[in-house]
Amino acid sequence: MDSRRINFLRGRGALTNIESRFDAWSREPDEDGIEATRQAHEPEAAPRTLVAFERSRTIVSRNESPDVPFDQSINPYRGCEHGCSYCFARPTHAYLGLSPGLDFETKLFAKTNAAELLRKELSRKSYSPSVIALGTNTDPYQPIEREQRLTRSILEVLNEFQHPVAITTKSALVTRDIDILAQMAEKGLARVYLSINTLDSEIARKLEPRANTPAKRMEAIRRLSSQGIPTGVLVAPVIPALTDFDVEHVLQTAAEAGAESAAYVMLRLPLEVHDIFIAWLQQHYPGRRRHVLSLIEQAREGKHNDSVFGRRMRGTGIFADLLAQRFKIACRRFGLNQDRRILRTDLFEVPGQNQLALF
Template sequence: MEQTEHTHPVLPDRPRKGRGSVSNRTGRFERETRQAVDDGWDLDEDEALPPLRTHLSVDASRTIITKNESPDIPFDRSINPYKGCEHGCVYCFARPTHAYLGLSPGLDFESKLFFKPNAPDLLRKELSKKGYKVRPIAFGTNTDPYQPVERDKKITRQLLEILRDFNHPFTIVTKSALILRDLDILSEMADKNMVSVHLSVTTLDHKLANKLEPRASTPQKRLEAIHRLAEAGVPVGCMAAPMVPALNDMEMERIFTAARDAGATRANYILLRLPLEITELFEEWLATHVPDRADHVMSLIRQCRDGQTYRSGWGTRFRGTGPYATLMSQRFKLAMRKLGLTPERQENLDCNRFRVPPQAGDQIPLFDTE
């Protein structure tokens, strides 16, 4: 009897509550592509998908400070306590890094996280090396140091405690009001001109924020964090990032005004970046959440990227090119003058107080040199 091969229809990707990416697209280094198929037991279209739980794994890094020589960023070293980010920002430019782990830059990036429990020991060892040259260390350059798992793991907190003990300057960019938990360290370091913070505020629209960055703090919570940081004497600024043409870029001036009123003294913005897998992930998001504007948004993005979805050239990757990008730049400069904000991210933090604190077993000096 002749057997007939049956094929199951491919299931369309559907958004999950509390997650930013619509799909879990295979990473660019994988040889096989995975697709979900209907085996006859699938949920009804109107039935909610089950929650996607977060899974944590240990990252056994041998170093903790990452160095860079990029000419268009204001720091040469950074620390990322986590790989992946539970905030789920669909536009996150760090998503493609999960492909190096054999995972998807989509849902895997925000649900399969890696934490570095040995980060404090590694930092202490690196700072204690002879010949170490002090420059501010940046947090929040890849994934958010205050994402939800930090409440339990407290790795960022431990790293800040070490930097405080060494009198080492640092900067932080975050979307989370959890940073207020560490206000004691931040205010102490601010008194020594050794810390600067930026809160990233993408939109003031709560509903849009919930879709763009589902597990980040609400816009109002971020503005409240700016207020409390400023009230405690911590230098704080606002990053309007990313600005997406025809989606949230019309809010730029309102964001900066709200941040200024909350106590921010500095501000900056970044045009949406779509490297590698993020292009398809973002297009999926647009088609799911704002289908009426999807084509227009992508058209404007290409106009800002020389006809492509992304160009990575130094000096233009954060701002874009062309008339639309130029208009955004002019609006930004005008807003800075009108609001009295400083458009610089370069921090003049004190690097001269650094010292390696005595460790258990160290010989006590015969004479006090201070």
């Protein structure tokens, strides 16, 4: 790849609008024409974030993957402004006729009737409660949540029904909802994971351009745990030769902030994410490119991705085995994963149901 032909867009993770696997034809910019109208050194303006509003037909997604610790999830937004180049959810934008590249982080969709649909789903006679996960695909606390407040409206419904929820986010905005989360946690109904894969602010700024800094996320762990909310750290993704050096430091700092549990995920590069991440790597860390990819290949049986259940999250081989051992030893050393609290489902109740049963 010729990195000189790529225009870095400040505040964005993807470098281009890469074609999706569903495109019937491909497009290439007329570089000569572009250069004729602007100076080569002139920075290209970053695209604005556009938000479209949609009325969804369903809101709860079911999962049957054996290596994922939940069977229900909610994603109030499509696309994610955080702009993480490695995000495994990017290919989902292709189903909308959009690019998994810049479109994924600039053309967002908000499911405005999320709380309404959730209330309807939980009120069904056939509904059986199990933990609902927020943040499994796109971040429920990405920047547009400040105005849209869809995640908060979902939490209000879950709290009303006394339904358990597990949240994963890269945003300190989750602390805005401490009032609800603390009420739920007191009953054993809430758990929050902050995703932090490095404490190096420079690497994080390039990897996750519109996410909160690692320091702010650590402070969020401190604030949540101080209010009695079970809090953990998700070291994800671990990127060989780029962030893996920081695993123990992240775990130690999170434990000191009050985290009681931890997990990790090895870097995954499914479908279009593969080329997006490699382009990002070439742009920001060209000197490490070959080393990073070599270690990924060692952990993925000579490939850059492995979609097999049981292997896709951890990898195989010497590097993957050493990482697993390092993680286990560090968790034991810092007192993490010693007593994982199980979220309760026995308190679930449809509001007004018991009163109606009296008549």
